[in-house]
Amino acid sequence: MSNKVVVLMRKAPYGSVYTAEAFRSIMGIAVFELDISVLFVDDGVYALVKGQNPAKLEMKPLGEAFPMLADVQVQELYVHDESLAERGLRPEDLVMEVKVVSSTQVAQILEGADKVLPF
């Protein structure tokens, strides 16, 4: 079955439920062994920043969940370069090694999707 899913992450974690729900959806999709990519654009890149500790918010840290996706064969994680740069972030500020991509590449990844799931 060719069903390529791109999960588009554009929201910061903690301020809304989007990041956590996206993670749950990704895990659910991974169970069905669909071809899945996760694309971090705009405030979505904040989900991957190192050193998140939401204990005082009584929430679970979301950033460190993403490296664990490799265990369920979700390995295509992409981060938009301009979104990262305009937030003063570098790839080494992130919880894991990701593929840093240009605006053109972001569009190509979206173009290659059968379904885009926006969060």
Next chain:
Amino acid sequence: MLYMINKSPLSASNLSSVLRIAPQGAPILLYEDGVYAAIPGARSEALVREALAHHPLYALDADLEARGIGQVIEGIQVIGYEGFVELVEQHNVVPWL
């Protein structure tokens, strides 16, 4: 791909964000609060004109009418639900929530 925007351009940066990603010629649909971008004379007009230079831009009539927007920036194509369905049939969608 059809890029879909449902946030006001004056309170969210969804439109400018789409404009740096969407390739030349990709259609953009304004719906829900996204239709506020269609208003002539708003601070967002320059951004919308930039969008129109590179993309077909559509706005959903039901959302325009609901918000009392009777006039749209020249070049924006006002469509109904039928037109909306046609667009979705022709393109995969990227909802830029």
